Amino acid sequence: MFREFRAEVEAALADALAARGLPTDDLGIEEPPEDVPATLASSVAFRLAGEVGAPPPEIAAEVAEAVDPEGYEYLARVDSQGPYVNFHAGEAYLADTLVAAQDGEYGRLPDRDTSVVVEHTSANPTGPVHVGRARNPILGDAIARVLDFAGYGVERHYYVNDAGRQVAVFTWAYETFDESDLPKPERDRADYDLVRYYRKGNQFLEDADPEEVEAAEAEIESIMRGLEAGDDETYERVERVVDRVLSGMRDSLERLPAEFDAFVKETEFIRDGSADDVVDRLKDTEYAVYEEDAWQLDLSAFGIEKMLVFLRSDGTTLYTTRDLAHHEWKFANYDAAVTVLGEDHKLQADQLKAALEILGNDTDQLSHAIYSYVNLPDGKMSTRRGTGVDLDDLLDEAIVRAREEVEKRLDSRIRDDELDEEDVERIARQVGIGAVRYDIVSKQPTKAITFEWERALDFEAQSAPYVQYVHARCCGILEEAESRGIDVGAIEFGGGEAAADLDPSVLDAPEERDLLRTIARFPAVIEEAAEDLEPHVVATYTREFAETFNAFYRECPVLAAEDERRRDARLALVNASRATVANALSVLGVEAPTSM
Template sequence: MFLSAREEVRSELEAALARLEYPDSDLSIERPPDDIDAVFASSVAFRIASEVGSDPAAVAAEIADETEVETCEYIDAVGSHGPYVNFFPSERYFADTVRAAQDGDYGTLEPTGDEVLVEHTSANPTGPIHIGRARNPIIGDAIARVLRYAGNDVERQYYVNDAGRQIAVFTWAYETFDEADLPEPERDSPEYEMVRYYRKGNEFLEEADSEEVEAAEAEIREILQGLDANDDEAYERVSEVVDTVLPGMRRTLERLPAEFDSFVKETRFIRNGATDDVVERLKALDCAVYEDDAWQLDLPDFEKNLVFLRSDGTSLYTTRDLAYHEWKLENFDESVTVVGEDHELQARQLGSALELLGHDTAPLSRVHYSWVNLPEGGMSTREGTGIDLDDLLDEAVEQARAEVEERLADRSRDDDLSESDIDRIAEQVGIGAVRYDIVSQQPTKGITFEWDRALDFEAQSAPYVQYIHARCHGILDEAEGQDIALPGADEFDAGELSTDAERELIRVIAAFPSRIEEAADQLRPHVVATYTQDLAEAFNAFYRECQVLSADDDTRRARLALVEATRITVANALDALGVPAPESM
């Protein structure tokens, strides 16, 4: 209803401006000020007033008087307040919103026909994923979910970096050191077992004498050169290491959950000749130079050159990434890449290189994120001193379980929850809390993860929102237990929902599709997270002020329909963020 009503506003506003002979470019339709009981507002009077030399409030009043809404289904009246033109909802707006939100797919927009690739995480397969990088899979997966809700056909890809120096070091170390040389693995999982070789190799390269290091570096270069030469043996050696580590990393990611439709290896673009083709075309560019024993692009907008080929003929990560992005442009309508802030320069250089190669980079978007830290300090996988994502998730489940058990102990009634129920709730609440706390904040802001904030059942957290879903589910279950039939989409009178709390809750529910649209357009899933807080607050006000099961029959049916509409909306909003919606807490 929200999107349909917005189109009515747009159409009538354009018509009014045409009749007044005012320019209608840059037409703004936005949320009204907090003190205005409308569903839409337009600040177009600001712009017009500056162009015609008039008072914005007078222009807004003139536009409001000229706007005709008699034929609108969802807009009942227009008025002005200061410089704003405000649009007020009809009774049908409220009724159709509650009916629409009975649909389990509520919030899903019409198909766009676009195929969108979301590449995220792509952590080097050298060992366990650590908490500092946890933002990438959480944000990336949420972006993919929001884009799907917005009607796009989305493919989620993990770009496996299996051709760089780190992997060559890892392969050499795995083939060099014995199990007896290594400490016990931190977990019984392949990535934890294998990372010991990687750490041992780096330790050796830092501490061994120069002759030993020189010999090791020669073997590492041999692996890199073999990969670039498309040598089958080198590829098989590296694949043995990478393919052993990846399944363990995938299991960790699935706990979040962060799922992938495909894993695309970097070496794919070496083996199919795409990297060599990119190198030849880069060499032919006017800005290509051979300096300091390497081929480089002297890009005019950057102080630092982009190196794309070493003196020994081996390519670099960015060279292969160029081939990967050309493949993206060829196969998808849009492509989104989620990368850490430390890759920002490289990403901008890559975009410039693609444009020099003749590509339109408009379909390519990047989302940069800052790091996640814990109050204890920084993290580093390479030195083995960091806190792994598995550790954080385990701790989250334990903390959530303790909170759930404490709340159960404080209640006078018996919730009849089994141990398996408590385990399930702890998993949903704990991991949901981690994910929500990270995705609810703007990606570019650094995060220090804190348990008290993430597991706060009272405000600004996943448990606070999840509890709304559980409460709705509880009301509906209680109605069923009392043999009260839940109304169908056409079996209630929305006119019974007339209190301020009911109307405000319906307004918030109606806005859900537009928040999905906004989050998808801006690639900012935290927009949906903020929305869930608004929804939770509106429902809590309704729950405090409006009796449901003890109301008279007509009011009870309408309020049960509103509870079901809330349940579906909060479940889908949480799903768009990748956060579970527990039926009980």
């Protein structure tokens, strides 16, 4: 309803300004300040002050007087307070919100008939996912979820670097060293098993005699050349290692969860000739120069001083060359492309975009979501002989810590056998992994953050458990109603004759109306997050929602309401709240527990 109300406000304000010959290009419509009691406000008076030659409060009063709310479904009245023009929604707005939010899919926007490919994570397939890159799959998966909920047709892709030197070293090492030369794997999974070969190979190249290293380098170079030439046998040798490592990495990522529709391999664009086609076309452009034994692009006309190498002197392509072919494939198959990258890849992203323009592509199709890295917490996570902290370590510790918090809060229910071991484990997993994911996705991507266990798992603060508890509380209220013989399904709007008698106007307490207004905003929050590729906007909304719901819960008894009409209306409001917070958490990739 909020989106419809905003459209009415825009139309009414634009008409009032146009009737007085005033510009309508910037209406200044925004959420009102806390001390302004309105559904929406406009700061247009600030902009018009210089043009009209009057103070903003005077202009705001005149504009409010000029706006005619007649004929609009939701716009009830307009007034001013100080420099703001205030727009107030009527009863129909709140009633329709309550109706709409009974739908389990509440907040999902209509189909836009627009396809988007979201590429994220894409860590090199050389071993387990390192926690230092955890923000990429968390942010990338959340962006994909937001776009999907906003009506886009979304595919999630992992771009596999299976043609670089690291993979060649890995393949050589796997074929060279014996199991007996390696330490015991840290976990019983393919990526942990095979990474031992990669580490052994790199150690050998650093420490072995020069003659042995020279022989090894020759074999590594042979693998790289075989890939570049599209040699089937070489491809199969590399694939044998890469695919097994990826299977383990997927297990780790699915715990977040972060799932993918396709794993697109770099070698595909070598083998189908598209990388060579990119090279030929780039050579023919005015930006191509041959310097320092390599073909490069001079991108200074695009404000980029660093040259972009796209072909080595030996005729082999580079990662960026293949990625250019990859992106042209994206443009041919999707309406838009989003790539999630760490801040250390910003230069490469700018170079890629410039090169794509040189190749004649419409780069308006491409968006980059750039993020800063997460500083890790102190804790019990093992660095395992200096190899770093894996994502699995972080998630394991999150579950352990969450279980400690859950057991403290559920002690009496565990002792009374209301919850068994499986229940406790489920809640600990939902809360623990949800806490990690929520804490990371809730921050603006470009801001560096330090992950802190105490904050992430604080049930009383603005954290995942704080929001998850709202969903569990809603479920508990609805379950209790059912146990008392109240058919909650029957009081949902559209659920039958009983539903037709439900009167939303009895929800007249300030806390009830605040909650309805907050629920009404949810679809607009989804729209904003999708347009800006910023899922943290949804996380901010969930915290505000939780605070508003908790105020309602404290002040407005549901099952102990004064009469049945008010009880049923509040149950409908609780059901609307449950759907809203469940969908908001789902968009963030955080589970919504039914009990906590």
